[in-house]
Each structure stands twice: as C-alpha cells, then as structure tokens.
Amino acid sequence: MNQPHAHLIWTDDETPIARAFDDPYYSLANGLAETRYVFLDGNDLPARFFPAFEIAELGFGTGLSFLTAWQAWDRSGHAGTLHFTSFEAFPMSPADTARALAPFAELRSYADTLVNWLQDPFMPIAPNVSLTICQGDARRTVPAWDGQADAWFLDGFSPAKNPELWEADLMKAVGTKTAPAGTFATYTAAGHVRQKLADAGFDVQRIKGFGRKRHMSIGTKP
Numbered sequence: 588m589n590q591p592h593a594h595l596i597w598t599d600d601e602t603p604i605a606r607a608f609d610d611p612y613y614s615l616a617n618g619l620a621e622t623r624y625v626f627l628d629g630n631d632l633p634a635r636f637f638p639a640f641e642i643a644e645l646g647f648g649t650g651l652s653f654l655t656a657w658q659a660w661d662r663s664g665h666a667g668t669l670h671f672t673s674f675e676a677f678p679m680s681p682a683d684t685a686r687a688l689a690p691f692a693e694l695r696s697y698a699d700t701l702v703n704w705l706q707d708p709f710m711p712i713a714p715n716v717s718l719t720i721c722q723g724d725a726r727r728t729v730p731a732w733d734g735q736a737d738a739w740f741l742d743g744f745s746p747a748k749n750p751e752l753w754e755a756d757l758m759k760a761v762g763t764k765t766a767p768a769g770t771f772a773t774y775t776a777a778g779h780v781r782q783k784l785a786d787a788g789f790d791v792q793r794i795k796g797f798g799r800k801r802h803m804s805i806g807t808k809p
C-alpha cells in the first residue's frame with residue numbers, strides 16, 4: 588500500500604466510521620440487506636449478469652459491496668469471470684477490513700479470502716472473479732481508467748460530507764465509462780446528484796429507498 592490507511596472510529600455495535608468524513612461505511616442496521624437492495628437490485632442484478640460482466644464502484648471501503656456482488660455471481664452459476672473495479676482514495680488496512688466484515692457471518696469465507704488478497708493483491712482473488720482496486724482520488728483515476736462498466740455502484744459517503752465523490756465532472760466520467768445499456772445505482776436521491784447523472788447521459792429514476800429511507804436513485808445509459 589503506497590498510501591496511508593483510513594483512520595476509523597468504531598461504534599459500540601462495531602460499525603466503522605471514517606474519521607475524516609464522520610460518516611459510517613455501511614448502514615448501522617442491516618448493512619448486507621441494504622447493500623443487496625441498493626446495489627444489486629438497483630442494477631437489476633443478478634438478472635443482468637453475463638460472462639465477463641464488469642462492475643465498477645466509487646469507494647471500496649470495507650469491501651462489503653464487492654463481497655455481496657461476488658456471492659451473487661457465484662450463486663448465479665455464470666461461467667466466465669466477474670470483473671470488479673473499485674476506486675478508493677483511503678484504503679482500509681487488512682486488519683480493519685477483517686474487523687469490519689466480521690459481523691457478516693454468511694460472507695465469512697469471502698471475507699477471509701479478501702483479507703488475504705489485500706496483503707498480496709497481485710494474485711487473482713478467485714478463478715472466476717477479478718478484483719482491481721485503483722488507489723487514488725477517483726476524480727483522477729476514473730477518467731484515466733480504460734474500462735467500461737456494465738453496472739456502477741456509486742457509494743461515496745453522503746454528498747454533504749464527501750462532495751468530491753459526487754462532483755459533476757466525476758459523474759460525467761462515470762457516464763463516459765459506462766457501456767451501452769449500462770446502469771448505476773446509489774443510495775442517495777439528492778436532487779443535485781440526480782441532475783449531474785442526468786447531465787452525464789443517464790436516464791435517471793428516483794425509486795423507493797431501503798427500509799425507512801424514502802428514496803434512492805438508479806439510472807440507465809440509453
């Protein structure tokens with residue numbers, strides 16, 4: 588790792604909070620169900636999976652969204668490889684990653700594999716999954732990426748606390764780096780975020796959010 592690790596605070600229920608953003612990495616209650624609802628259902632996955640499907644993500648954090656996608660890929664029984672590329676400026680240490688993922692018992696074997704891989708990220712993580720974490724500020728690394736995502740997980744901290752990850756130019760780069768008929772999903776329904784994603788070329792929809800959250804956003808590139 589050529590960058591300092593994220594500094595965390597742990598709540599009494601073991602939820603990690605990023606000190607620099609004063610925001611939790613996942614929902615305090617039912618993080619796994621929310622991740623499935625927002626990012627899998629929001630991108631119509633696993634229904635849209637096909638061999639060599641490419642997911643891209645803003646904010647790798649604990650890796651929970653990645654593990655959720657990986658488990659869904661395994662369960663879907665698809666042949667071929669799932670490609671997952673995540674853009675992360677402040678990577679968590681392997682020890683903090685292990686601690687953050689410990690509550691998700693059904694993902695234990697995936698989490699163990701990820702924590703080992705983080706210590707030697709030049710090996711393939713699994714025969715049917717390729718994981719790439721692009722370290723650095725996403726405003727620089729996304730425009731420089733030579734991939735095209737079939738689905739985006741837009742998972743910055745809240746737009747009020749982490750405005751850098753929701754800037755118009757970055758949303759434009761996300762649009763450019765989306766394959767035809769590709770999609771995005773995000774937990775936020777902030778009007779300025781939806782407008783930026785519409786300006787980036789997506790047909791944007793506001794839909795029911797997870798649990799007690801009123802709304803979230805999804806979109807498709809025509």
Ligand SMILES: C[S@@+](CC[C@H](N)C(=O)[O-])C[C@H]1O[C@@H](n2cnc3c(N)ncnc32)[C@H](O)[C@@H]1O
Pocket residue numbers: 593611612613645646647648649650651652653674675676677678723724725726742743744749751752
């Ligand atoms: C809500 S967390 C992501 C949670 C993650 N998807 C998970 O499954 O745990 C937001 C992430 O965005 C990262 N981040 C914040 N600003 C960034 C930037 N400018 N470029 C890249 N990553 C950034 C943070 O370090 C943090 O890991």
